[in-house]
Amino acid sequence: MNVLLRQGSRLLRGPSDPSRLRRLNALSVIDVIRHEALTIPAIARATGLSKTASDSVVTHLLDLGWVTAEDPLAPTGAGRPASRYRFRAEAAVVVGVDIGQHTTRVVIADLNGAPLTDGVAAADAASDPGTLIAFAVERTGELLGALGRRREDVWSIGVAFPAVVEDGIVVRGSHGWDGFDIRAAFSAHFDCLTSVDNDSNLAALAEAWKGSATESHGLVYVHSGERTGSGLILNGEVFRGTRGAAGEIGALPQLGWESAQQHLRGVQVDDGRLLERAQVFEGARDGHPAAVAAVDAFAEAIATGIAALVLTVDPDVVVVGGGNTRAGDVFLEPLRRHVDALCIVREAPPLVLSSLQERASVTGAVGLAVTSVLQRLYDVLLGGETLPRADGSGMAFRAGAPG
Structure with missing residues (x-):
């Protein structure tokens, strides 16, 4: 079950004008090629679009940097093998952070949620909030540097925390965390989407997604x-x-x-x-x-x-x-x-x-970050805006971007 797309799929329902349909077609194509490179005929079958419409959408997405062409598969008959196209999950990265009882884990992943690198250290929720956030930010920076990435390449951060969280703020926690705004603390260092949730909620998300x-x-x-x-x-x-x-x-x-x-x-x-x-x-x-x-x-x-x-x-x-x-x-x-x-x-x-064992919450944090990117993408397109360039500054995924 693609649990990450459940919320976004509801937004695809409703009356459509031609412009909105074109935007929905782009979303549909991105959806079907996110995890598998497909040919134009295969994309047409998966989306219900015509081959001509599928080709037009793919060409547009190629120009914007959301899609890239893969080497064709080995030919199985006469004629030249068809090109395949996949979502450019490497266009940016997301970050998952799990602030646990005894350790803090950080995972850097691509836009599909596939882990690229990770780190874990003994820094826990009993620490002073400012000190712990500074540690998580520093560790994230180190991991990004090892990948040759910059902070500007981060489009979304998901944070798991062992407490009740509402709108990024710890409603009821411990060790001085009550009322602490985790989202604002990360946003001071990363100009991107930031979402925070209870660690068990995100572990549940992870088990439904990859567990x-x-x-x-x-x-x-x-x-x-x-x-x-x-x-x-x-x-x-x-x-x-x-x-x-x-x-x-x-x-x-x-x-x-x-x-x-x-x-x-x-x-x-x-x-x-x-x-x-x-x-x-x-x-x-x-x-x-x-x-x-x-x-x-x-x-x-x-x-x-x-x-x-x-x-x-x-x-x-x-x-x-x-x-x-x-x-x-x-x-x-x-x-x-x-x-x-x-x-x-x-x-x-x-x-x-x-x-997933001890990686459940941080995996869910990555899933939350990916979901935030997908949700913003839906909001941008269904709100009447044009699809942003994937290889540009990622302005649509900045913390203060409309959507």
Whole structure:
């Protein structure tokens, strides 16, 4: 499922005049060649346009730098092989930043979201906001330099942060972040589109885009590590609610997500050792009864909130990520069992491990950045403006550009 294009596709509906149709045709062609080089006949088949119209649109996009010609495939019969055309994803770059509990990750990607380079360092959300943003900006600059890119080549930045975020501002966080405007902080250094969202929301986006739930239209993502959080995909889109707090049921003490961590602390096994979280899972794998009981109690404690989400949004799948998933079925088996027992009005959906693991949130941040570029492109064209040059200054994707 192309979860990144769900929002933009809605904008393609509506009355059309000839000028608008030409702009829509350009969007349609860009869409079908974003991930695969196609010939003019193949583009015509994929878009429903005539070959003549497809050729005209491709010629226009070539002139503007949005499309480039690829070498033809080897001939399979008589005649010269047809040229193929692809979207110039290398025309600019996007940046994904994940400000985590213990590390900050930065990924530079092309306009399709394909990673070009990345970096990770021990700089976390407990740091002073200004210091951490400065670090992320510096690391991004270093990675851009290694690619031979400039800050002007960045068209969009997506940021994942472990808190409720509304309009780029931390609504409720910790360690001095409440009220901090993350979007404005990045915009002071990069004149481009900047979007910020909760890390679990973006992990959910990543799982639907490139992870364990690419065929799902509805999923619950659960982060299970030193904290427990969740994000939702409904009808193929991230569901944030009216103020960005959808899925934040862990804030309710009655559900026990915060207190559940106590089950994984100071667990004494039969040889007298006291085990902490990661060691508890290892002890359970080794069959220590106290560790097995502790993991089961932890799974039971967080299962209530997961089941509540399942019975509220009725997803296709539950994807579990975070540090605890390194334990595999030692953790997943009791969790599945307890969630199954609580889903009393329907069979519990499959509960699967994240395939992206610790890269889920930063992958979602990249997806958010790509989506912002696509959305601005839709807004520009459907607002009556002409398609900007892809190899120019990228003014349509600057922070203050209309659209």
